[in-house]
Amino acid sequence: MNAPDIVMQSYGRCCASATFFDDFYQQFLQSSPEVRAKFTNTDMPAQKLLLRQGILNLVLFARGLPPTKLQALAKSHSRENLDIQPHLYNYWVDALINTVEQHDGQASMETRQAWREVLAKGIEVIQSGY
Numbered sequence: 001m002n003a004p005d006i007v008m009q010s011y012g013r014c015c016a017s018a019t020f021f022d023d024f025y026q027q028f029l030q031s032s033p034e035v036r037a038k039f040t041n042t043d044m045p046a047q048k049l050l051l052r053q054g055i056l057n058l059v060l061f062a063r064g065l066p067p068t069k070l071q072a073l074a075k076s077h078s079r080e081n082l083d084i085q086p087h088l089y090n091y092w093v094d095a096l097i098n099t100v101e102q103h104d105g106q107a108s109m110e111t112r113q114a115w116r117e118v119l120a121k122g123i124e125v126i127q128s129g130y
């Protein structure tokens with residue numbers, strides 16, 4: 001199976017796990033004061049729903065869809081808008097992969113590697129719009 005397909009199946013198992021998005025944000029917010037500072041005024045239940053789609057957009061891009069949705073994320077996260085500096089994506093990726101490992105009962109080294117590869121491709125698009 002190729003990396004995007006491995007990730008799609010793994011993501012399906014994660015989404016079926018009731019606390020996946022709660023646990024992701026708990027880890028992500030814990031990872032750095034810089035990250036916490038960005039979410040002080042955020043409606044977190046709404047944010048969790050938005051992220052569900054955001055991750056799907058990264059996976060679909062790796063599967064060959066055009067980068068349109070990621071370019072919109074690049075714009076909202078750019079220095080003129082949310083001002084998300086490129087290094088903050090490292091915290092995001094680490095928190096996500098740790099959370100996947102906790103929630104996907106079938107996760108292996110191959111799954112972890114596939115997630116890294118798929119996320120890196122799309123995040124490059126978002127970071128390049130900073």
Ligand code: HEM
Binds near residue numbers: 039042055077089
């Ligand atoms: C908002 C996805 C990385 C901070 C959003 C939204 C989505 C999203 C879908 C809502 C729609 C929008 O504003 O465009 C993602 C994805 C990421 C990512 C897929 C990884 C590739 C980050 C990182 C930070 C961050 C690294 C750094 C702290 C925020 C903030 C908001 C936001 C502060 C606005 C929250 C509010 O409404 O108060 N993100 N994001 N995001 N994101 Fe991200």
